[in-house]
Amino acid sequence: MLLEVENASKWFGGLQAVKGATFGVPEGQVTGLVGPNGAGKTTLFNMITGTLPTDEGTVTYNGTDITSASPQDRVAAGIGRTFQDVRLLPRLSVIDNVCVGVQKQPGERVRNVFFRPAKSRAEEQRTVDFAHECLDFVGIPEQVRGQSAGSLSYGEQKLVSIARLLATRSKLLLLDEPTSGLDESSLDQFRAVLAKLLSEGHTVLLVEHNMLLVRELCHRAVFLGTGEVLAVDTPEKLMESEVLRDVYFGA
Amino acid sequence: MNLFIQLLLNGVVAGSVYALVAVGFALIFGATSHFHIAHAAVFSGAGYLAVIATQNLGLPGGVAAAVGLILAVLLGVALVRFLYTPLGRRGGQGFVLFLVSLGALVVVDNLFTINLGARPAQLSLGGWFHRAIPMGSWSMTVGQVALVAITVVAFTALLLVLTKTRAGKLITAYSGNPEFVEIVGRRPQRVLVLVYAAGSLFAALAGLYVAADTGMQPGLGETFFIISIMAVFIGGIGSVTGAFIAAMALGVLQNVLLMRIDAEWTLPVIFVLFLVLITVSPAGLSGLKLTSRRRPA
Amino acid sequence: MSPYMLSLLTSIAIFAILSLSLSLLIGHMGIFSMAHAALFGVGAYTYAFLSVKQDWSPLAATAAAIVLAAAAGAVMAVPALRVSGDYFIVASFALQIVASSVFSNWTSVTGGTGGIPGIVRPVFGPIDLFQDQPFLVYSFIVLLIVAALGFWLVRSPFGRMMHTIRDDEVVAATMGKPVRGTKILVTVLAGAFAGLAGVVYGQYLMYISPGSFEVATSVSIITMVVVGGMTSILGSIIGAAIITVIPPLLQEIRLAESVAGPLEQAFFGLLLVVLMFTRPQGLLADKPHRRPRSAGTQAAAQEASHVA
Incomplete structure (x- = not known):
């Protein structure tokens, strides 16, 4: 595992956005991070990049505990990200x-x-x-x-x-909803770029709503619901699960 | 010891002036995150306008003071209504609002200087204002006692309004909670006007006192203002109580320091203290409160 | 050239140095300082005190002036920037007021309200700057050097980093940029340039007094930056020229002494307000940089779509 998140929790005032999340991102693979809106995916992302401090839990990268490392130190270590709202x-x-x-x-x-x-x-x-x-x-x-x-x-x-x-030449690429808001034609171009990128063997953690895209691009996926990790499996297995479908579409 | 007590009393008086300005600024800044530097113009403006009312309109002191108060509050409201809100709607970045506030401050202050000259603009409220009340080996003037009393009453009233009334709770919700703003959307105009009116009222009270006490002068407004603002930031952004306490403390400190150093060095000392305090506790006094409960992000 | 013209141009040159250095801070770094006149004064007083009262050589005194002005910038920046830009506004405003007070009250060092007379203009070998004409050339050379340094800095990767931090700190941190360190460094640099301007100013007038370094002056400099364009080197020079010309123009209208100063100030304030509504970016703005690739790589780019 290139990245390991263990028991990560985050509160905003009285609201717990992330509850004891534990999962790993294997090196050289594409891992999806899926779940309904408001499940805490971006918050989790921000905790991995150091933009938000963790209230509880640890983040380990390449064997080193980076839980209290600054965002600058993390990117120096090789963690890079995109933003859901682009932010150029x-x-x-x-x-x-x-x-x-x-x-x-x-x-x-x-x-x-x-x-x-x-x-x-x-x-x-x-x-x-x-x-x-x-x-x-x-x-x-x-x-x-x-x-x-x-x-x-x-x-x-x-x-x-x-x-x-x-x-950034990062080793671990964190992509936050890279295809959100794109129209059909842009989406195709984007998928091609993503596919090309992922074929080069980078380690990727990908937040995505589009389950078809996740199935196409990811080796496995982490399903997050109301801040908790509900399942970690291949995209096919996750899509087959009735329980998860309820969470996803019921939310 | 006697000197110390007297300086302490003087410090509470000075602290009251600072507290009024500070609480006003803290209220506005806490609710809007806007560095309303023109608050200093409302402060000095109240004094200047009251003096103009006595000199040019021949109004008696008390009436002039009321006129000055009302006009100063209107000035604060006018600033948000005609300058800040229209600019904010155009999506101006933070610096635009700050600069327009700075510009307004400069215009207002200098218009008064042109009108009244560089001599102190003295407001005469009547002989009673400066009459001394002997308290054993110390004394305060009637005006000073009135100031402290008004400050305490006004602050208490503000706290009650903020915690008990619907409008007050809404204002508190905006303070230091940017997430709330994002959910609810831009602050409604009514809340803004209320916040600026209340904040300006506090500053105006302070300005009237200074005009009646030593007279309002161009440089004086700056000095009072900067100490009040330092108090706001020492006290912790968004906390009117923190601002009040810090302002009182600075007023007392400034006067007690006179036992050891000359008057003109009290401000540099306070500045150094300010730098040290914000280094030690960036969140201000309210940040020093250690609780085991999770703090908001 | 008439003495009046020489005097005006020299003032413009000196204030252009101030305006330029402040634009680095306000325009390129996004940090608002109310203390630029204070740093200007620290430079001027340090130079005057050391060269006149302590007999230091002009070069040594200039170096000390630059260092102290930069240090004063650091003093307000280091604590304040740990928190936020608002704290910096407060710290800078406080520094400005404290500095004015110190300049007027620390009589043993600053000469109090009387100031420090007897400053001597520098001599470069056979060139004596006592005449106003060569002094003007000297002032412009200093301006050109500062402008060149500023321009160089802004176009460099460091400048790009400044702009990134200015526009989106979170992105900057995510890209590994040292946010606080950069802000402090730019504040120190701006302070150093302001201090240098103070040296030239003292040499020019051969006398300094507290009145030149007050809040009103800081506001004037801010106005120069805003008028000319916050992100343009040339713009800040033009802004300095425009603002410097206004007081003499106002004097054409025969006004009482006591009214001229405040009227001038009120006009600058009004200008700020109007500009924020009409053209907040100022006269000139910075354009995005093209940054062409080097010649050899052009051909390689046609084929490859692979990232090494």
């Missing part, structure tokens, strides 16, 4: 948005900017070239890369956020 930086260019994902840029230290200009410039060009490759991978055309990210369509922005994730 609308004022920055598309290419800059992807460059932001690249880790350990020397040019991000002031001393390098002013005292090692040649090295910084060379490294920046490598960062930019790599960012362009990431954009090639997701299929964003060259001509829009200099535009502000805010000028792109929702579907294109979602693709850019995948490129940004790729730029």
